[in-house]
Amino acid sequence: METEPLPVTTANGVATVVINRPARKNAITKAMWVELASHVNRLSSEPGVRVIVLRGAGQDFSAGADISEFDTLRGDADSARAYEATNSAAFAALRNCTIPVIAAIRGICFGGGLGLAAACDLRIATPDALFAVPAARLGLAYPQDAMGDIVWAAGPQMARYLTYTAGRINAQAALSAGFLLEIVEALHFDTRVGEIARTIAENAPLSVRASKAAIRSALSHDAGEIAFAQAAGDATFLSDDYAEGRAAFAGRRTPVFKGK
Known part of the structure; x- marks a missing residue:
């Protein structure tokens, strides 16, 4: 039985959206980009929802866009622009969401996954979290609108480092750059994310x-x-x-x- 790629649950004003492809480190397909934007837009207009938590299934947040699709869906300039439009719609849905969105980050947060996190309002991570924008290793450009989110979230200096070098930074470096609100040990991570979400929902x-x-x-x-x-x-x-x-x-x- 095929699993739901983006399951949504709602309780006490908190909606949780899960990027659910743990076997592929939660790599996001084109269909998932479209579905994610749809979920966020719908949830932002539901009266009973006051905050959204975006997280990955298993041990990772997201490895970003599913590269296995690139040859067919991002193989030339025209198809790349069409594909990028689905990325941008998901980033925009989070960025423009009228209610707060929390990114709960474990493990890998790369590429489009980092773009999603950057478009959220608050970012909390476990100590093992890793962050990267590998566009320069793939020979492609990162979307301009998503780059704006990264600059706002991490600052221009860190945005330059991440994109120019395609290097990885750890959770402590991301915290120092202002990208993360907190680093929370794995044992207490879900509890802390839940506390912040509930506090927002009760206000x-x-x-x-x-x-x-x-x-x-x-x-x-x-x-x-x-x-x-x-x-x-x-x-x-x-x-x-x-x-x-x-x-x-x-x-x-x-x-x-x-x-x-």
């Missing part, structure tokens, strides 16, 4: 969405994104959750937010 959804929009606009300096962030922030002051937050504070109780 006021409109406030979290407004913060994500504001951070994005602060980085992009785009007039449209600044206006969107301002509107999202203004909407929080008209929400039932704002009243609930004040009432809970005054009553010294835990607030229960409804996202409206």
Whole structure:
């Protein structure tokens, strides 16, 4: 029986998407790129979902795009552009997702896998995690939009090192570059990822969405994104959750937010 390549589970406001090809180190096929974008776009609009966790099955996050498909699906400039469009759609889905996305990284996080992680909001890894962008070893260019995610997430210096050398860095180097939020021992990794996800899910959804929009606009300096962030922030002051937050504070109780 064929396994589901991108299973999704949802519980208590947290949706988990798993890249599920452990025998191939979670290498991503073209069909999986398309499906991943579809999942993220759908989940971001579901009222009951407040945060997404993206992880790999088994011991690795993802080795990136499945190179075995390149001869047929990325063999010339036209097919390469078409293939790259599916990559970009997945990166964009994560980047533009209105709710936070956490990348839970074990083991290998290479190429397109690193691109996916870079497009997420928060990245947490185990000590054995390894990171690389091997495009220069394959003679191809990394997508411009995804490169922007890497520059934002790891800084321009580290982006240059990763792409120019195609070298690997360990979790500590990724943490030092700012790419990772935390390194957590494997024994406690799932617990820690779950704690962060649940904390986000329990907070006021409109406030979290407004913060994500504001951070994005602060980085992009785009007039449209600044206006969107301002509107999202203004909407929080008209929400039932704002009243609930004040009432809970005054009553010294835990607030229960409804996202409206």
